[in-house]
Amino acid sequence: MAIQKPSIPKGTRDFGPAEMIKRKYIFNTIKSVFEKYGFLPLETPSMENLSTLLGKYGEEGDKLLFKVLNSGDFLKELSAQDLAEGNSTSASVKISEKGLRYDLTVPFARYVVQHQNEIVFPFKRYQVQPVWRADRPQKGRYREFYQCDVDVVGSDSLLNEVELIQIISDVFAALKISVTLKLNNRKILYGISESIGHADKMTDITVAIDKLDKIGLDNVNAELAAKGIEADAITQLQPILALQGSNAGKLERIKAMIADSATGMKGIEEVETILSFVQALEIPLQPELDLSLARGLNYYTGAIFEVKANDFPIGSISGGGRYDDLTGIFGLKGVSGVGVSFGADRIYDVLTGLNLFPEDTDITTKVLFVNFGGTEQTAALKLLSEVRKAGVAAEIYPEPVKMKKQLEYANKRSIPYVVLIGENEIVSRMATVKDMRKGEQHAVPFEKIAQFLD
């Protein structure tokens, strides 16, 4: 067989040891916060039936699903007519019945419905798994990437929203990233649409004002006009788009405007309740009410959240919200949920950009035993076993090559200690321990070596 130049599919990545250790730091930090709040781990299959996935992410989303070719004789499902028509979309479902997970939310909804009789509600679950999207790869956008989701389903209580704010606060405090948490409520957005006479156009309105940060006020107004909102209504919207100041001040002004919308006022009440708990519990991260925050996904029905890093220019690094009928599509009505998702790749970029990874993430093996061969090797191996028994990550260079090469290995691997057991050390039963960072050397009795390195 011809020799192949190895490569991987575009938009996918290998995570070598250095990246893996940093990624594990992020995932472990996030998971340990989730667990402290009583959330339980879940994993669903990488492949779902296409019937579970299709139609859940809009037309664009359907196109971005990776479909898995049926095993066996799939060709017999295709007809000459299929070829003649040339419609790859309709043909694909004839030869493919499975697709790769596009997000963690739909599989979670599917899981909840399928296992509703075993689940203890309220069900608090977290899920950290890769998802796949056939998007055009570009900087920071991958075809395979991890999502970290945390959700509660089966409880309407706003305490769940408060808990998610605590989780966001704890996660970014643990990662030492300074962030801004923006909060809004879909019901308020509905109230605004209603108050300007366009309850029917809530989606168009929220999609437009969501872009305020990115495209500026003039372009937002132009988009609103293009969607058929008349000038009068757009004028009414202006004070909301310009709202500044404290949360309390914003709430007062918006209340005055949407007082006639029962739904809108319900949204105000929800925000007020959440904020009063945030105060009472002295949560370090105070959310900032942002009435232009809309978030794209249309299944949100209550609170919505978005987190940005303060000192690094990148999109949102976490976000989520309340959805009142996620499981309805799978036949289970009346189950409300709320959740947030953490963007591991962007968090990785922020930690790298701000140099916030802990200093010792590159240290994996703590000590290398130099291999001198013969009886010295056997003595070193015995001591190595003792050190490992004490829980210290330790290695011996597998071949008795030149010491220079062995020390180079220790340096390249950032191993901070090197132990030498030569003839003299065996006689004196004192190991020579080199501290590679300080350049110091110590004589340590064999029986104290594990303790010295621990």
Next chain:
Amino acid sequence: MAIQKPSIPKGTRDFGPAEMIKRKYIFNTIKSVFEKYGFLPLETPSMENLSTLLGKYGEEGDKLLFKVLNSGDFLKELSAQDLAEGNSTSASVKISEKGLRYDLTVPFARYVVQHQNEIVFPFKRYQVQPVWRADRPQKGRYREFYQCDVDVVGSDSLLNEVELIQIISDVFAALKISVTLKLNNRKILYGISESIGHADKMTDITVAIDKLDKIGLDNVNAELAAKGIEADAITQLQPILALQGSNAGKLERIKAMIADSATGMKGIEEVETILSFVQALEIPLQPELDLSLARGLNYYTGAIFEVKANDFPIGSISGGGRYDDLTGIFGLKGVSGVGVSFGADRIYDVLTGLNLFPEDTDITTKVLFVNFGGTEQTAALKLLSEVRKAGVAAEIYPEPVKMKKQLEYANKRSIPYVVLIGENEIVSRMATVKDMRKGEQHAVPFEKIAQFLD
């Protein structure tokens, strides 16, 4: 849209919280041993180019690859002739250029070649990721399952084999599974084939004798005859197949038989070296030389290992060996490697069958605060924050429903402590803590509650 009854593709699984916690126990135990020996984590993409995967697992393996349909207008790659010929295998590569990972070994070899200039050799890596095979699903056989692999590449030293034996010993000691580790060497198997005049039929011979345990001596002999091994040669093989007793005794007898095979004697020497280190280091798990052990994969060239549970009837739960030219197919010659793989699903079955999971794996949240609503709720929330700050996994029931329902939740979730903060508790600043397992009740001062529960 019609309501769908949710399901998942056959051969795949959801891992709910109870299973996840047990699986995490297995993976964490294994990974922490790997790390203690200085192995580094690696992850490769779920999808590889089909050119990387095809031809690496034999004709049967090629059929078991899950292929991912190309995005976009794939139909134009198919012709009327393709339909007329009806050859799905040849058609599949026209409409699919990516496949799901079939194992962790080929992606690892691809990674090593692709990143050879960044890697510090000897490269000690571990990898724990799912793999996919379009096998017919049956009990204990899945289409998506995790592999846990640990390998060293770039070192010929037999110390690596010794280290893998230590790892196997440590992993199963930590999991409290009593196991038998069988050891053999491909060079000895070659020596045997050579000594009966059939070096050319080494694969047929090893495949046949590998089945000794399963099908018995008579059937092995019949298979050998069917493969064209003459009666005389089969007779010569009989003493080897019947070999019993100590490792030293077996080695003496086999040495006598294959003395004329240089390769065979090299294998003997390797086994003797490994066994002498195992003795010198007093590794608790002593390998048992088994000359009928062959293992299916043909890329092994030296030591081979296989682990079985002593007290539970199931296939091998770990295995591996030395391979001298894994990366050759990707253009990098002369890189020898040795590794073993742990079967997480079977280990899970053994731990379940022998009731060996630690007792407290069902305990995730340690304490539930009962929700009485109003000011009691706020007092509970404040205390809850304190408890979590101390690192204790804790929850509050999100709604102030009847206490019976809240206690039921605690029971179903196996939460061992419940804290009640009512009016009296607020006045006395003493929380009532129920120990759900002992049925006891304690009055604990607010400021000592975190300490009490820790």
